[in-house]
Amino acid sequence: xxxxxxxxxxxxxxxxxxxxxxxxxxxxxxxxxxxxxxxxxxxxxxxxxxxxxxxxxxxxxxxxxxxxxxxxxxxxxxxxxxxxxxxxxxxxxxxxxxxxxxxxxxxxxxxxxxxxxxxxxxxxxxxxxxxxxxxxxxxxxxxxxxxxxxxxxxxxxxxxxxxxxxxxxxxxxxxxxxxx
Amino acid sequence: xxxxxxxxxxxxxxxxxxxxxxxxxxxxxxxxxxxxxxxxxxxxxxxxxxxxxxxxxxxxxxxxxxxxxxxxxxxxxxxxxxxxxxxxxxxxxxxxxxxxxxxxxxxxxxxxxxxxxxxxxxxxxxxxxxxxxxxxxxxxxxxxxxxxxxxxxxxxxxxxxxxxxxxxxxxxxxxxxxxxxxxxxxxxxxxxxxxxxxxxxxxxxxxxxxxxxxxxxxxxxxxxxxxxxxxxxxxxxxxxxxxxxxxxxxxxxxxxxxxxxxxxxxxxxxxxxxxxxxxxxxxxxxxxxxxxxxxxxxxxxxxxxxxxxxxxxxxxxxxxxxxxxxxxxxxxxxxxxxxxxxxxxxxxxxxxxxxxxxxxxxxxxxxxxxxxxxxxxxxxxxxxxxxxxxxxxxxxxxxxxxxxxxxxxxxxxxxxxxxxxxxxxxxxxxxxxxxxxxxxxxxxxxxxxxxxxxxxxxxxxxxxxxxxxxxxxxxxxxxxxxxxxxxxxxxxxxxxxxxxxxxxxxxxxxxxxxxxxxxxxxxxxxxxxxxxxxxxxxxxxxxxxxxxxxxxxxxxxxxxxxxxxxxxxxxxxxxxxxxxxxx
Numbered sequence: 001x002x003x004x005x006x007x008x009x010x011x012x013x014x015x016x017x018x019x020x021x022x023x024x025x026x027x028x029x030x031x032x033x034x035x036x037x038x039x040x041x042x043x044x045x046x047x048x049x050x051x052x053x054x055x056x057x058x059x060x061x062x063x064x065x066x067x068x069x070x071x072x073x074x075x076x077x078x079x080x081x082x083x084x085x086x087x088x089x090x091x092x093x094x095x096x097x098x099x100x101x102x103x104x105x106x107x108x109x110x111x112x113x114x115x116x117x118x119x120x121x122x123x124x125x126x127x128x129x130x131x132x133x134x135x136x137x138x139x140x141x142x143x144x145x146x147x148x149x150x151x152x153x154x155x156x157x158x159x160x161x162x163x164x165x166x167x168x169x170x171x172x173x174x175x176x177x178x179x180x
Numbered sequence: 181x182x183x184x185x186x187x188x189x190x191x192x193x194x195x196x197x198x199x200x201x202x203x204x205x206x207x208x209x210x211x212x213x214x215x216x217x218x219x220x221x222x223x224x225x226x227x228x229x230x231x232x233x234x235x236x237x238x239x240x241x242x243x244x245x246x247x248x249x250x251x252x253x254x255x256x257x258x259x260x261x262x263x264x265x266x267x268x269x270x271x272x273x274x275x276x277x278x279x280x281x282x283x284x285x286x287x288x289x290x291x292x293x294x295x296x297x298x299x300x301x302x303x304x305x306x307x308x309x310x311x312x313x314x315x316x317x318x319x320x321x322x323x324x325x326x327x328x329x330x331x332x333x334x335x336x337x338x339x340x341x342x343x344x345x346x347x348x349x350x351x352x353x354x355x356x357x358x359x360x361x362x363x364x365x366x367x368x369x370x371x372x373x374x375x376x377x378x379x380x381x382x383x384x385x386x387x388x389x390x391x392x393x394x395x396x397x398x399x400x401x402x403x404x405x406x407x408x409x410x411x412x413x414x415x416x417x418x419x420x421x422x423x424x425x426x427x428x429x430x431x432x433x434x435x436x437x438x439x440x441x442x443x444x445x446x447x448x449x450x451x452x453x454x455x456x457x458x459x460x461x462x463x464x465x466x467x468x469x470x471x472x473x474x475x476x477x478x479x480x481x482x483x484x485x486x487x488x489x490x491x492x493x494x495x496x497x498x499x500x501x502x503x504x505x506x507x508x509x510x511x512x513x514x515x516x517x518x519x520x521x522x523x524x525x526x527x528x529x530x531x532x533x534x535x536x537x538x539x540x541x542x543x544x545x546x547x548x549x550x551x552x553x554x555x556x557x558x559x560x561x562x563x564x565x566x567x568x569x570x571x572x573x574x575x576x577x578x579x580x581x582x583x584x585x586x587x588x589x590x591x592x593x594x595x596x597x598x599x600x601x602x603x604x605x606x607x608x609x610x611x612x613x614x615x616x617x618x619x620x621x622x623x624x625x626x627x628x629x630x631x632x633x634x635x636x637x638x639x640x641x642x643x644x645x646x647x648x649x650x651x652x653x654x655x656x657x658x659x660x661x662x663x664x665x666x667x668x669x670x671x672x673x674x675x676x677x678x679x680x681x682x683x684x685x686x687x688x689x690x691x692x693x694x695x696x697x698x699x700x701x702x703x704x705x706x707x708x709x710x711x712x713x714x715x716x717x718x719x720x721x722x723x724x725x726x727x728x729x730x731x732x733x734x735x736x737x738x739x740x741x742x743x744x745x746x747x748x749x750x751x752x753x754x755x756x757x758x759x760x761x762x763x
Contacts, residue, residue: 015564022560023498033505047534049519072686075431108434108525114685116671116678122519 053147063119209266287587290733393758428688482703531657590705596624688717
């Protein structure tokens, strides 16, 4: 009996029918999950690790203090920082020049982890295909511009967030007082 | 272990030079004289009290200051007794030669070729000692030696592979490859028979859609039958091992993403576990749970990817779309968790990068509710389909003895009926706190491996569900200020955290002077990291034992005698990813 059953299943292509049943049931409950990419775009999560950017405080000053930690943390030597003292304020430093060679970037986020003042951010930009590789060597102005358009909401100055951090990046004469 | 060491010392008093037992990491290494390697290895393989039947890896370390400059490290593993042993032998610089162990463990052939290629140690008695990862005409030397610069010696700048438009194309004088160069790909002479026999060398790859990367195989064919298949590896060799000698321990994690780019989490996990074993830190419970969940999610992703591409290679297209649909759901969760989909960089030394949100747990639970149904759906498409059966049953058969001798692990070994799963044998994470089973095959063919991977997906779903139910609250990263950077929100608030933060990111963490091997069950098999630390912030030597590479060593054995159309199935049966194979 089982032999007959197996023979019958063979001649009617039973397993193909089972497979076709699964396929056809999808035809009925058809829900497209494909996105027509250049026309519609996915909603990316907030922590998406896309293009890197330099950020500013809400008063427009740069966050970066030129401490070189991002350069030290980067596993593929993307970043180069040239730091200098802020003219006229000997305790305060900033990055005079800041370069990123995005052709080598791994998008691992180590520089963002390393930055003690959260001056670096990863944006949700990913469409950075260019015709010339040299366009991916970004300087400070370009990185700040990416940050400006990707992070419209800016943080308050660090000294205003918690005024007891007076040991780093703060010239004592100019500490804005926390408004009461 | 102690009785075995004593037997070894009494039986080979002149061969065994010293025994180092690392009690903190539960590892034993035996230093032996290089000229007596074969007898010790033979004893360890055959003796009933030793039975080291599985050769995990062969590694080489360069100590330029020492008189005996090179050290060859054999990582042995005994499947019946569930223990590991390291065998070390030193060879001098002027005559770096050691006997080959290919007669004892068949899998040693590829591993020894890699050591020869990278460190220049010759193995006497090796059947085919050629370069394996570097090009055959590579003239710069041996890249993993310490005196070799990481950026190379300038050979690369002489490449002229971009044809110049203002030059006339080079005339090809003779299209035939000289007979001498073909010799490596020829099978050994067959016994003469009455059958007419005419061999043809066929070049498959390096660019072939089903090689899952860039792999070239030279096939020697007799009609449609494969007489010999010689894989030519190294097209994706990026020198991760050399590169990591110049990177701090934390910086290597994103590079491990690129090894097996289909299952980045598994690579992260394997590396991070090896470093933690070296450092001797314990992980908070919640982090262990999250790691296990994420590793199992990655296993499902890896097996879905395998199922889709294997079916696609054989000719069934629908499965590919369906498996990628589920894979997409999991990748979206990864994206939510760590901001990337493939190159995840999620694990950290001592914990994980970010915590599960309640929303993510909910999404994962919904996924698990529907997932077993989906697995059933794939099964209904192909499990009894006569084309699928015809192309996978009795294809790429390997017996249990051969699979062990070649060093196979993962589904390839389990398909042959050996229940070896590191998650069960040497439990890590929380695998010993949840209830799950190891599926084992019978025939050792592609169909059994297919069945095992399907079953493993179901088991992974079971593990994730139990872990989610048990998920405790708590921190997600260990508290070890000398190794792990402090939480970011503390960095600008207290001076001590700031100092630790700066020191760890500028100088890196400095593990004790030690060496360790740590194996993890990746979806493709045993992924092991062997780290030699000299006490500085960078690994002195980091060897990656990648399952794909070891499996490629068994390729010739498994491909012989099959039809040329089966070669695609035989690639696919290992779940091979060339990024990991070539490293």
